[in-house]
Amino acid sequence: MDFTGDGRAWLADYRRRIDDLRGRAEAAQAEIAGLTATATSPDGAVVVTVGGAGELTGLTFGPAAEALGRERLAEQVVSTVAAAVAEASRRTGEALAPLLAAP
Numbered sequence: 044m045d046f047t048g049d050g051r052a053w054l055a056d057y058r059r060r061i062d063d064l065r066g067r068a069e070a071a072q073a074e075i076a077g078l079t080a081t082a083t084s085p086d087g088a089v090v091v092t093v094g095g096a097g098e099l100t101g102l103t104f105g106p107a108a109e110a111l112g113r114e115r116l117a118e119q120v121v122s123t124v125a126a127a128v129a130e131a132s133r134r135t136g137e138a139l140a141p142l143l144a145a146p
Contacts, residue, residue: 067141074138082127088116089123095135097128 078095088108092101108116 071138071142075135078131078134080127080130082123084119084123089119091123091127093127093131095131097131099124
C-alpha cells in the first residue's frame with residue numbers, strides 16, 4: 044500500500060490549519076493591542092481609560108469631582124477603573140474567541 048499521497052494530503056491539511064490558526068492569532072493580537080475601554084462614574088466626576096491589559100492610560104476629573112472629598116473621589120476612581128477593566132476584559136475575550144473556535 045502506498046501512503047505517500049495520503050501523507051502529503053495530511054501534511055498539507057495540517058499546514059493549512061496551522062496557517063489559519065496563525066492568522067487568527069495575529070488578528071487577535073492586533074485587536075488587543077489597539078483595544079481601549081473607557082468608563083465614567085455615575086455622576087461624571089471621574090472618567091478613566093484603560094488598555095487591553097487593563098493598564099490605566101487616561102484619567103480625567105469632571106466638575107462634579109470638586110464637590111467630592113478625597114476619600115469619595117478615590118473610591119470613585121477605583122470603582123470606575125474596575126468598570127473600565129471589566130469592559131476591556133470582555134472585549135479581550137471577544138478578540139480571543141476566534142482562536143478557540145474550531146477551524
